[in-house]
Amino acid sequence: MRSIKLQSHGDLLKDDLKLAIARENEVLRGLIGSEAHGTNIPGKGDRDELGIYVEPKPQALGLSTFDHHVYRSVGNHNSPSRTGDLDLTYHSARKFLRLCAGGNPTMLLLLWLPEYLSKTEAGELMVQNRDLFTTRRAGRSFRGFMGKVLREMPRDDDLGYHPKSAMHALRLGIQGRALLETGVMPVPLKDSDRKWLTDVRLGLYSLAEISNMVEEAESAIKNVIETYAGPEQVDLSAVNSLFVDVHEAHWDSVPAPVNRWCS
Numbered sequence: 332m333r334s335i336k337l338q339s340h341g342d343l344l345k346d347d348l349k350l351a352i353a354r355e356n357e358v359l360r361g362l363i364g365s366e367a368h369g370t371n372i373p374g375k376g377d378r379d380e381l382g383i384y385v386e387p388k389p390q391a392l393g394l395s396t397f398d399h400h401v402y403r404s405v406g407n408h409n410s411p412s413r414t415g416d417l418d419l420t421y422h423s424a425r426k427f428l429r430l431c432a433g434g435n436p437t438m439l440l441l442l443w444l445p446e447y448l449s450k451t452e453a454g455e456l457m458v459q460n461r462d463l464f465t466t467r468r469a470g471r472s473f474r475g476f477m478g479k480v481l482r483e484m485p486r487d488d489d490l491g492y493h494p495k496s497a498m499h500a501l502r503l504g505i506q507g508r509a510l511l512e513t514g515v516m517p518v519p520l521k522d523s524d525r526k527w528l529t530d531v532r533l534g535l536y537s538l539a540e541i542s543n544m545v546e547e548a549e550s551a552i553k554n555v556i557e558t559y560a561g562p563e564q565v566d567l568s569a570v571n572s573l574f575v576d577v578h579e580a581h582w583d584s585v586p587a588p589v590n591r592w593c594s
Contacts (some may be wrong), residue, residue: 436472442457470510
C-alpha cells in the first residue's frame with residue numbers, strides 16, 4: 332500500500348496567525364536571560380521573554396498545529412538583536428513540559444521565577460508542580476549545557492576566552508548544583524554570585540583564573556550529580572497527568588475557538 336506523507340498544517344500558518352494563537356492562549360510568560368539571573372549590564376542588551384500557550388482543541392486534537400513561535404521586535408529573524416529589542420519565544424505546553432522532563436535549564440528557569448508577566452490557573456498548575464522536574468537527569472542536563480557552551484565558546488583575541496560565554500557556563504554550574512542540593516533553582520542568583528559572574532562577563536579575570544573556575548564548577552556539579560539521592564528521572568505518569576490538567580484548566584476557562592484557528 333502506498334503511504335501518504337502529511338505535512339503539518341502548522342507549517343502553512345502565517346506568522347501573524349501563530350502569534351495571535353499563542354497570545355490568546357497564553358498561560359505563562361516571564362522574563363528570562365541575563366536580566367532574570369541578575370547578570371545583565373544595565374542599559375545594554377535585549378529583553379528575552381519565554382511564553383507558554385495551550386493549543387486550542389482544533390490544534391491539540393487535529394492536524395493544524397505548531398509547537399513554537401518566535402517574535403522579534405527587530406523584525407528580521409537573521410538580524411542581531413539591539414539594545415532594548417524584544418525576543419519573545421513561545422512554546423506549546425506540550426513541548427514545554429517535554430523539555431522540562433528532559434531537564435532543559437532554560438525551560439526550568441521559567442518555573443522558578445519570583446514573578447511573572449502573565450500567569451493563569453493553567454500556568455500556576457505548572458509552577459506548583461515544578462518539583463516533578465528535579466531529578467538526576469536535570470543535573471546532567473545542566474552539566475551538558477555547561478559543557479556545550481564551553482565547547483562552542485568563541486575566543487577573544489585579547490583574553491583567550493569569551494567573557495559572556497564563560498559567565499553563562501559558570502552560571503549553569505551554580506544553578507544546576509543548587510537545584511540538586513537544595514531543591515530550589517536560584518533565580519535571580521544570590522548577590523555574591525551575581526557580582527562574581529558579572530565580573531566574569533566584564534572580562535576582569537585572566538584565562539588561567541577562568542580555567543580554574545570552570546574546572547572547580549565542573550567538578551562540583553559532577554559530584555552533586557553522582558551523590559544525588561533523589562529520583563533518576565521524572566515520573567512520566569505524573570507529568571502526563573499534569574499535561575492533561577493544564578489543558579483542561581485552560582480549555583475550561585476560555586470560549587470555544589473559532590474556525591480561523593484551522594484556516
